[in-house]
Amino acid sequence: MGLPRIELLVTDLDNTLYDWVTFFSTAFYEMVPVACRLLDVDEESLLDEFRDVHRRHHDSEPPYGLLETRSALRCHGHLPVAEQKAALDEAFHTFDRARKRALRLYPGVRETLARVAASGVPIVAYTEATMVNACFRLDALGISGLFAALYALPGSGDACVDPDRCGSPSLVVRAFSANQRKPDPSVLRWISSDFAVAPERMLHVGDSLVGDVGAAKEMGAYAAWARYGTVYDPVHWQCLVRITHWTDEDVRRAEAARHHHQGTRPDAVLSEFGDLLSMFAFG
Numbered sequence: 050m051g052l053p054r055i056e057l058l059v060t061d062l063d064n065t066l067y068d069w070v071t072f073f074s075t076a077f078y079e080m081v082p083v084a085c086r087l088l089d090v091d092e093e094s095l096l097d098e099f100r101d102v103h104r105r106h107h108d109s110e111p112p113y114g115l116l117e118t119r120s121a122l123r124c125h126g127h128l129p130v131a132e133q134k135a136a137l138d139e140a141f142h143t144f145d146r147a148r149k150r151a152l153r154l155y156p157g158v159r160e161t162l163a164r165v166a167a168s169g170v171p172i173v174a175y176t177e178a179t180m181v182n183a184c185f186r187l188d189a190l191g192i193s194g195l196f197a198a199l200y201a202l203p204g205s206g207d208a209c210v211d212p213d214r215c216g217s218p219s220l221v222v223r224a225f226s227a228n229q230r231k232p233d234p235s236v237l238r239w240i241s242s243d244f245a246v247a248p249e250r251m252l253h254v255g256d257s258l259v260g261d262v263g264a265a266k267e268m269g270a271y272a273a274w275a276r277y278g279t280v281y282d283p284v285h286w287q288c289l290v291r292i293t294h295w296t297d298e299d300v301r302r303a304e305a306a307r308h309h310h311q312g313t314r315p316d317a318v319l320s321e322f323g324d325l326l327s328m329f330a331f332g
């Protein structure tokens with residue numbers, strides 16, 4: 050029997066194309082001591098303040114979230130925003146430098162995306178990161194031109210994103226709503242309909258067995274599990290949990306989804322992204 054024929058590739062971004070857990074935790078925790086010094090606050094207090102900001106945005110990486118911490122507001126809240134940013138410039142630069150160093154594609158990702166794109170199969174990015182952060186990462190990694198579309202969550206900072214385009218002139222950006230979060234398959238159905246490709250010709254790749262694999266199997270698409278994306282230093286994960294936006298309701302929802310999808314199996318398990326090329330026929 051031949052390989053499954055795929056006419057539309059939908060891929061998750063964080064921990065599927067690059068290690069978000071490691072790069073974000075690294076950049077965030079290099080910024081924190083600098084911010085503590087500038088704001089004259091201890092680290093545990095500032096982390097508590099960050100967690101409150103993240104919960105308010107329902108997002109653990111709102112752009113310039115530091116400006117909204119109680120300590121920053123106490124020190125600079127009376128200033129115009131440009132001056133608030135300038136006062137914490139050293140902290141923001143520390144974050145940017147670390148991110149530039151740590152944000153890297155997993156091995157084989159660029160080459161594999163290029164091969165799939167060259168076969169004529171459209172590639173769609175589907176992420177629960179916010180539009181502004183997803184666009185930034187695709188641009189920073191130099192791969193936005195390989196995607197036909199990006200489906201992401203709206204968020205604070207989206208004013209910086211053109212509603213229909215980000216870095217690549219050919220990339221269409223679509224926002225879905227917070228009540229369509231993975232593993233709800235409605236966004237995958239929307240993508241299937243936008244590209245007029247039947248679910249049985251669609252492949253969805255992601256590192257979450259529940260969110261990515263569960264959603265794909267529920268709507269009848271092929272699912273590849275990016276197992277390599279679940280391998281990182283647990284210390285980085287614990288650092289993120291310390292400042293996460295997740296509420297008790299989010300945890301309950303995740304538990305329910307895990308229960309619902311406990312029998313779900315992926316069609317392929319990937320040791321690296323490039324394994325896709327030997328497991329599926331594109332085009």
Ligand SMILES: [Mg+2]
Binds near residue numbers: 061064065256
């Ligand atoms: Mg992911």
